[in-house]
Amino acid sequence: MATNTQEIHFQQQELKGKDFLTLADYTKDEIEYLIDLADYLKKQQKDRVIFEPLKGKTLGMIFEKSSTRTRVSFETGIYQLGGLGIFLSSKDIQIGRGESIADTAKVLSGYLDGIMIRTFAQEDVEELAKHASIPVINGLTDLYHPCQALADLQTIKEVKGKLQGEKLVYIGDGNNMTHSLMIGASLTGMHMVAVTPDGYTPNKEVLTKAKSIADQHGAIIEWTTDVETAVQGADVLYTDVWASMGQEEEQQQREKDFENYQVNERLLEKAKTDAIFMHCLPAHRGEEVTTGVIDGKQSVVFQQAENRLHAQKALMTALMTD
Structure with a gap:
């Protein structure tokens, strides 16, 4: 299996640390960049090239709604990128027992490098992102599925x-x-x-x-x-x-x-x-x-x-x- 750390040969956008709450927060160039990057990473995987830019990184995955595709694709994806995904059911973490979203965001920011959340209200995702110091990805709400x-x-x-x-x-x-x-x-x-x-x-x-x-x-x-x-x-x-x-x-x-x-x-x-x-x-x-x-x-x-x-x-x- 080959290892490849070469630079990506298309116009890179500076998105480090940005939240992904809705596509409307992104420009046309940024969306096109993400699509190009997805194509690149797909080819890397098909060619069995090791590409681990997230080695040592951890993604917390909060689920208030059940899922097949969202959980498996994120958990597999972070693993293939060299990182670790942690499944966090709302039934198992304190947010499901009354801890505020703001407090949860601040606590998780001290442990993780990113948060993916699949929930009901778009406002909850926005509140989480407001208080988190790490990127928050909207895995689905009742309003958007970006x-x-x-x-x-x-x-x-x-x-x-x-x-x-x-x-x-x-x-x-x-x-x-x-x-x-x-x-x-x-x-x-x-x-x-x-x-x-x-x-x-x-x-x-x-x-x-x-x-x-x-x-x-x-x-x-x-x-x-x-x-x-x-x-x-x-x-x-x-x-x-x-x-x-x-x-x-x-x-x-x-x-x-x-x-x-x-x-x-x-x-x-x-x-x-x-x-x-x-x-x-x-x-x-x-x-x-x-x-x-x-x-x-x-x-x-x-x-x-x-x-x-x-x-x-x-x-x-x-x-x-x-």
């Missing part, structure tokens, strides 16, 4: 060769995934259409912010309820579960409200012939997407899932390397 969106951008560029001008159509609930994709698309010059039923629209403040960013980068951000029109000319079709974690009691009502918003073979045929299908997973086959689509030749969902590892390794490398 790590997934970063991996998604990497995947689209990997498959399509570019992001600028590509049309991304998101179909489903106007949730945290929708919000992060809108911000990511606006920063990278994409045309994104969020398609949701009435009553499930994206957050108005996030939509306004995304449109404002889009104006600066030649992007187009739209929202509609019209699935059939939206998918015309789409390069990417994207969906998510209809009832996210914590919304299980709404499942039956949501199935009725979303019944015309399933990504199926008929809908996929209305997009471009080389369109790809994406899903952040886990998927409920037969609900938001048919088995034929998610397992079909146009689906890139498992390539997309793998890229969580590489995108997050890029994040940790950029934010935590001395």
Whole structure:
């Protein structure tokens, strides 16, 4: 197995010590740098090159929401970069027993080199970052899922060769995934259409912010309820579960409200012939997407899932390397 410590041959951005709470806190150049770095680290791994810029570093991983992809990709990623990941369940640490977020942030800053948190309220992540003296990474909140969106951008560029001008159509609930994709698309010059039923629209403040960013980068951000029109000319079709974690009691009502918003073979045929299908997973086959689509030749969902590892390794490398 080779060892390679050569410099990365693209325009490096100075991101050491910065938090990653939402893509909106980053510039177009910084997002493109992270995608390039993710591609570089992916190639290093495939070539079995040892690259350990985080040797001796420790990442604390706070989970108030359960996870498969987030935990495994972060824990594996920090290990591959030479560091250590420590799983911290909210049931096991004092934050789950009444210790303030501010106190937790200050204590953990004395032990760790970075914190990843997967929780409910965006305000809690922002409070943690405010009082921590080390980088804080948002692993998911009810408002944003920036790590997934970063991996998604990497995947689209990997498959399509570019992001600028590509049309991304998101179909489903106007949730945290929708919000992060809108911000990511606006920063990278994409045309994104969020398609949701009435009553499930994206957050108005996030939509306004995304449109404002889009104006600066030649992007187009739209929202509609019209699935059939939206998918015309789409390069990417994207969906998510209809009832996210914590919304299980709404499942039956949501199935009725979303019944015309399933990504199926008929809908996929209305997009471009080389369109790809994406899903952040886990998927409920037969609900938001048919088995034929998610397992079909146009689906890139498992390539997309793998890229969580590489995108997050890029994040940790950029934010935590001395």
